[in-house]
Amino acid sequence: QKEVEQNSGPLSVPEGAIASLNCTYSDRGSQSFFWYRQYSGKSPELIMFIYSNGDKEDGRFTAQLNKASQYVSLLIRDSQPSDSATYLCAVNDYGGSQGNLIFGKGTKLSVKP
Amino acid sequence: EAGVTQFPSHSVIEKGQTVTLRCDPISGHDNLYWYRRVMGKEIKFLLHFVKESKQDESGMPNNRFLAERTGGTYSTLKVQPAELEDSGVYFCASSQDGLHNPPLHFGNGTRLTVT
DSSP states (O other): OOOEEEOOOOEEEETTSOEEEEEEESOTTOOOEEEEEEOTTSOOEEEEEEOSSEEEEETTEEEEEETTTTEEEEEESSOOGGGOEEEEEEEEOTTSOTTOEEEOOOEEEEEEO | OOOOEEEOSEEEEOTTOOEEEEEEOOTTOOEEEEEEEOTTSOEEEEEEEETTEEEEOTTOOSTTEEEEOGGGSOEEEEESSOOGGGOEEEEEEEESSTTSSSOOEEOOOEEEEEO
């Protein structure tokens, strides 16, 4: 059973702090890794994707990938109350078609003003 | 550019009835995916269309579920007959060329309640 594990939270950080979200995955063949943000009652929104080991930065967001440890993380710098949402980690199912993603249950982030 | 749209947004049906969900992908997107989230569980893949062909239907739970994409445009997902465990949020997503630039764009989902 291929799985993606995330701490469900809630993770609470003060405004302006760094929020660190973590994810581990079981499928060693996975090649593509995604972070989605989902506000309550809304659709998942892609915020970051990473394919290679190391860091990838986009504005206040940094995704980090370590394939040897099967670990991917998302850092949010200068956290804002508007960042409060559930963050979903997803990895591709190596044995499936493109877009066959395995999702974690998500980590709920709360940024306090 | 219009996003992925899904109809209806909510549906409440009785066990044994039939429900049809519709998804209109972003115009020009050949790839269309169905996912669902059952209460308390993670979002799970159901199937993937490339144009009108089923590329991967490994996630379809059983033969009560039928997905179609006639003409390679919009898609429907029919559940017949519905069971209580089918309750959840059904998401549709589309992409132009699979996982790479851009990846999946999701619709707002259809919340299905089977009573």
